[in-house]
Amino acid sequence: MRYFTRYIPHTEEDVKEMLDTIGVGKLEDLFKVIPEKDRLSSLLHLPPPLSERDLIEHLRYLQSPVYTCFLGAGAYYHFIPAVVPHLISRSEFYTAYTPYQPEISQGTLQAIFEYQTLMCQLTGMEVSNASMYDGASSLAEAVLMASRITKKRKVLLSEAIHPEYRQVIQTYLDPDREPIILIPYEKEGGRTDEEILLSRLDEEVSAVVVQNPNFFGVIEDLPKLIERVHQAGSLVIVGFSEAIAYGILAPPGSMGADIVAGEGQSLGIPLSYGGPYLGIFATRERFVRNMPGRLVGETVDLEGQRGFVLTLATREQHIRRERATSNICTNEGLCALMATIFLSCLGKEGLKELAVMNLSKAEYAKKIASRIHGCKLNFNAPTFNEFVLKIEGEPERILEQMREEKILGGLSLKRFYPELSQHLLVTVTEMVKKEEIDRWAEILAKSIA
């Protein structure tokens, strides 16, 4: 069947008239420049087309069941107000390209300007770009930027950073040029080991990278650490994967961070099996010309009216080519818009309340889990909405039992930290109800016993 015709409007007569105008006899003549022996003589081997109705059914069959979710680890199940999908469905937003022509793209441009402002407010930084691919690649670009600024190469990376983010940083760096030194976490507290970190600081270190809250959900003690790193002449990059935490946590900017690079998925963007997400990237004004990614700035038009444009493009690939600060072009514009709408809805009070609710739910879960025999909290430093449990028993088996009750009970940490082979990373957001936490604890207790 020719279901495609609804997207391709040409009638036979149109095609004929157009070919006549061009002055060729048939469609194949337009492809004569391609050597004939290279041209395909038969159709591609692809599945036969489906109608809209059949497509819906086919894709329904590929969907996964949605369970009660105690999974986090860089991707968080938060409530998304109806306003967010509603507004981003306005096709003037989502069917537009990058705003190269500002007079016809003021909607996108003002929204990005608002996004940049919100990100600065959230992180306590001075400038934010228009977004990066995700938290991991954003953090990797931050490391590259630090090298450009300091002209130094060595990087100290906390082991309590999301393991996948660390792997991405490793891919982006050239191991011969930019050595990475891993800094372990304290076994008791779960924070990056400050003593070891400071002992590894030397004049070759370009940047120290930490995550807050870290991968274990633990809130790092940053103010003093940042001061010490600065004294040693290195930059501090703070990553994050749970942006909601900054409804209550001190922003890295206020503690002196030089670059803040993290994941914004929590801000109104669905889980979508891992993407598209939102790479947040913010820094100090003095570093702006070393920054990767697009930037929107305020200006005026011929009549003196306020308007917005893409600016400082001399950092970018389409102007600077091989001397650009990054090769990034298309970023995550629509996800940045989701975050802007989400944060506008929540506002000053809402984000704080939401953060406190996440904290409270996780504290409740911690409390009842730590009462279970054979189950204890692995780290004693304060956490936000996730925490690590040590379990007497096989985590995989326990998780399987929970799955039978339609619960995704947490993430077994063995795959990322072999030494944490009996440990679960458990996340509790506002989406989980008290009775679901109770049920989770009940199954946990039963399967340990």
Place this chain on the structure above:
Amino acid sequence: MVGKKRETGLIQDEPLIFEQGGKGRKGYSLPRWDVEEVEAKSLIPPSLLREDLEGFPQVSEVDVIRHFTRLSQWNYGVDSGVYPLGSCTMKYNPKINEEIARAEGFANIHPYTPEPLTQGVLKLMYDLGLYLSEITGMDQVSLQPAAGAHGELTGMLMIKKCLEGRGERRTKVLVPDTAHGTNCSTSTIASFQMIGIRSNEKGVIPPEQVAQKMDEEVAAIMVTNPNTLGLFEEHLKEISEIVHQKGGFVYCDGANLNALMGIVKLGDLGVDVVHINLHKTFSTPHGGGGPGSGPVAIKKELAPYLPIPVIEKDGETYRLNENRPHSIGKVRAYYGNFGVLIKAYAYLITMGPEGLKKVSEMAVLNANYLMKRLKGYYHLPYERTCMHECVFTDHFQEKYHVSTLDIAKRLIDYGYHPPTIYFPLVVKGALMIEPTETESKESLDQFIETMITIAQEAEENPDLLRMAPQKVKVRRLDEVLAARRPKLRWRPSASPSLHGGEE
């Protein structure tokens, strides 16, 4: 900023979200409290807590809706009309695909959901990889890159790693002047040195020049095919042979695959790696600057180096394999822009093999029709059959002191998005027009008539062009001022009042 409204009809003035609202207003309902509310201060040292979210908006849901609806009305999308932005492939974005991607069983799935529960989504990705391999004539695909440039980086890192595996450390990459700007910066980030290749008078890469510059130091050539002049690189096969003979790889920027589906396979022309922009060829929306998706397709030799995880099929079971010792590693967290992959998959299934071929045929037909009809009104630097796009210049209009920029801005007054301008760099004053296959003959004719009118206006009343656009929210903007005195965020005014946040 909040003051008297300007009389602009449907285009209404709208201040920044920070410049409106009032203390305590919000547009969100918190779920019911069913656990005890803890006090952050009782658990976390005060030095690690924040006092306030300074400057954050305080607006109602209605405020938010009005605000962003007004903003959207200052924008132009494919759904608004012809969007002939060359090289960006602004085709129609099917609505059903948007709806499907939002289905709960896709949108609410956590990336660490155990594999037994995600067999369907893994199958979708696995099959999409197979289909993209078939279309490009390659052996395997990674769906992970988040955009085209990210795919380039992934591909170039794989080439580098493969060469290292052979014990070679090659340092150079050949990049023709008809390549995308990202190709050059990608080479640098992958720590290669870029060597330029000059296209010939026909607008394509001369094989002799490649032969001259190709040596054992060169890791790869990065070719865009069709190139940024909208021309098919007719010597690509020969070029591939030259590069392969000296042990190098052929990287193809597949941003313009739109023109070739079902017509020719890049793999048959000797290409070793190609990235595909799903947000161009496969109809997923651009979102005003992303999210995109830039899968890379490769030949067998490069398979060991694919980024992890690789989706594998074992009997009837799909799994994510992280255990691949030669992999370049991870290029992002998780597995790819899955939400975008769903839409591309749905598009591919709807079109089928016949439909995809039709896409390329009609894209090329539209571009050639437009080129033919505008020739004579605008200077055509390369007069030959084009692929999915064609490049004009402002050479004929120069004598009236009218530039490409003026032509572009005048189009806005006529309700069109301008073409890509001043790109590719090899053409002075370029106007790069890509109509795409989803434009009908009538809409093309209308656009062509407008372009012809503008050419006449340039002659008779050039000020109309120089002063354009006049019928939009803002007139031409001072980009020099924006760059000289960067104002990259809003700041609260000295006065504590929420209103009148002017700096």
